[in-house]
Amino acid sequence: xxxxxxxMRGKPIAHTIAGLNRHxxxxxxxxxxxxxxxxxxxxxxxxxxxxxxTSPFPDQVIPDVPLTxxxxxxxxxxxxxxxxxxxxxxxxxxxxxxxxxxxxxxGGLVERGLGAGTTVGLMAPNLPExxxxxxxxxxxxxxxxxxxxxxxxxxxxxxxxxxxATILITTPDFVATAIEAAEGSPVTAIxxxxxxxxxxxxxxxxxxxxxxxxxxxxxxxxxxPYSSGxxxxx
Numbered sequence: 001x002x003x004x005x006x007x008m009r010g011k012p013i014a015h016t017i018a019g020l021n022r023h024x025x026x027x028x029x030x031x032x033x034x035x036x037x038x039x040x041x042x043x044x045x046x047x048x049x050x051x052x053x054t055s056p057f058p059d060q061v062i063p064d065v066p067l068t069x070x071x072x073x074x075x076x077x078x079x080x081x082x083x084x085x086x087x088x089x090x091x092x093x094x095x096x097x098x099x100x101x102x103x104x105x106x107g108g109l110v111e112r113g114l115g116a117g118t119t120v121g122l123m124a125p126n127l128p129e130x131x132x133x134x135x136x137x138x139x140x141x142x143x144x145x146x147x148x149x150x151x152x153x154x155x156x157x158x159x160x161x162x163x164x165a166t167i168l169i170t171t172p173d174f175v176a177t178a179i180e181a182a183e184g185s186p187v188t189a190i191x192x193x194x195x196x197x198x199x200x201x202x203x204x205x206x207x208x209x210x211x212x213x214x215x216x217x218x219x220x221x222x223x224x225p226y227s228s229g230x231x232x233x234x
Contacts, residue, residue: 067222068102068135069212075099084128093128100209105136108207114167115141115213116220121165121187123147123156123174129193129202133169138222141213145224149174156181163224172196 063070072095075083079096086092093101114120120137122144124130137144145163147156149170156177160168161184168190170178175196182190195201 064217066138066212066215066217068138071135072099072102084131086128091128093132098128098132101132101206102135102139103209103211104206105132105202106139106213107210108205109136109140109142110210110213111207112205116215118142118167119145119163119165119224121145121147121156121160121163121168123149123151123168123170123178124193125149125171127171127193133193133202134223139210139212141215141220143221143224145226147226151177153177153180157183157185159226160185160187163226167191169193169202170199175199 075095075098079099080094082092083095083098084093109120114137120133120142122130122133122137124133134144134146143163145159145165147159151159157180159165160181164186166186166188168178168182168187169192170190171193172195175190175192175198178190179198181187190199191202191205192199193202195203
């Protein structure tokens with residue numbers, strides 16, 4: 001376990017393994033046996049897999065339905081029950097309200113031509129409206145690329161370009177970064193949750209409510225998440 005943790009924390013894997021095996025022993029890392037080689041000192045034996053762990057609970061069945069349709073499958077049964085609560089302000093969305101907001105946002109996005117092949121950037125902290133934007137785009141058949149709101153403009157611009165985002169939705173605190181990042185990217189419009197000077201308000205994107213746009217859940221991408229160590233800008 002310590003071997004795995006050390007590698008996961010970013011140490012060069014060859015150096016880490018060499019250090020672990022400096023006494024000539026072999027270890028198992030991520031289920032692969034590590035043995036000595038003349039050049040690096042060690043290598044992964046891809047033919048020997050061990051330490052495969054399975055859950056004691058039954059396998060979960062992943063339904064072949066759109067993500068948002070699955071998330072909201074019982075919303076009509078419990079419309080008055082709180083679904084999302086802002087822990088700071090106390091603002092609450094019931095399941096009925098959450099579904100209504102998602103459907104209205106999806107309808108407005110479709111009216112503006114958003115659909116399969118369109119990517120929307122979402123740069124915001126954790127708040128109830130995050131779920132509305134995410135699932136509104138998903139219901140409209142689009143793709144969301146989730147962006148770390150603490151990124152600088154250059155990092156945000158890299159992701160916008162890489163993901164091909166044409167709309168960027170953020171919060172008032174990050175509007176300045178969003179505007180700077182949008183320069184030199186495919187983004188043609190910026191909206192702020194709650195509204196802010198210099199950009200549109202999320203409310204402007206609302207339209208007539210719609211149900212889920214038909215998609216193929218098995219092949220259509222719903223979200224493009226990035227990380228700082230792999231797909232994100234180094």
